[in-house]
Amino acid sequence: MFFAALLALRIAVVGDIGSGTAEIAKGIARIHRQSAIDAIISTGDNVYPCGVKSLNDPRLEVLRPLTSLNIAIYPVLGNHDYCGNPDAEIRATLPNWRFPAREYVLHLGVADFAMLDTNPYAAGRAPPPDVEALFRGSTAPWRFAVGHHPLLSSGYHGHFPRAEHRRMVALIPAMRRAHVDLYMSGHDHHLELIDERPRMLISGAGSEPVPPVLRHAHTIWANEGPAYRGFAIVDISAKSMSIRFYDAEGNARSRAFAFTRK
Secondary structure: OOHHHOOEEEEEEEOOOOOOHHHHHHHHHHHHHHOOOOEEEEOOOOOOOOOOOOOOOHHHHHHHHHHOOOOEEEEOOOHHHHHOOHHHHHHOOOOOEOOOOOOEEEEEOOEEEEEOOOHHHHOOOOOOOOHHHHOOOOOOOEEEEEOOOOOOOOOHHHOOOHHHHHHHHOOHHHHHHOOOOEEEEOOOOOEEEEOOOOEEEEEOOOOOOOOOOOOOOOEEEEOOOOOOOEEEEEEEEOOEEEEEEEEOOOOEOOOOEEEEOO
């Protein structure tokens, strides 16, 4: 698909898919049949419990239900992926698996995406990702950033470990300077939308869902109560964006939250 020509873009955002792809793929396929999805973004922890060791690792097969949907998949790395060999995931030759580097930029028509590797920074082993540099020269109407670790969250990782949380919060000023409209993450195993600058989408309910622990002051919606697997659909045009949450069967669990460019 030639994304540069797209005047609208529809993406599914799912995270922490490591062992739940068969169920999640059914829900995404159902939505795709109703209205075509242009791309799937995985917010990391692509293979549980400990990534893959090599290009021949049989655990790569857990991704087949998603890669067989004939929709381009753009992943980032999660902490469980780092437990194995991250480069083996990047070099994996699965259909529709588009993973060019640990950090990369996508130009998908009406939106540019900075695909970040937040793991070394969150662990205190590397400087922060240079978000501003990744968006230098961007001309798309919308700017999205994707990383495994949330900046803010109502889940466990919105509070702990303390040092990791402080590092991620410290990225918010750089996101603002780069004019990021939406930051997408996983790591916490629930679904959530936070109305901050930038807005924050947590989609990490792909395998072992866990409900939020303490609702953030600026949370618009979170799947509180019984935990369930699910994903988000983001519809983007040049002047508007909407976000809606679904369970693994493709049933809407929220209304569509609409935003317009200022």
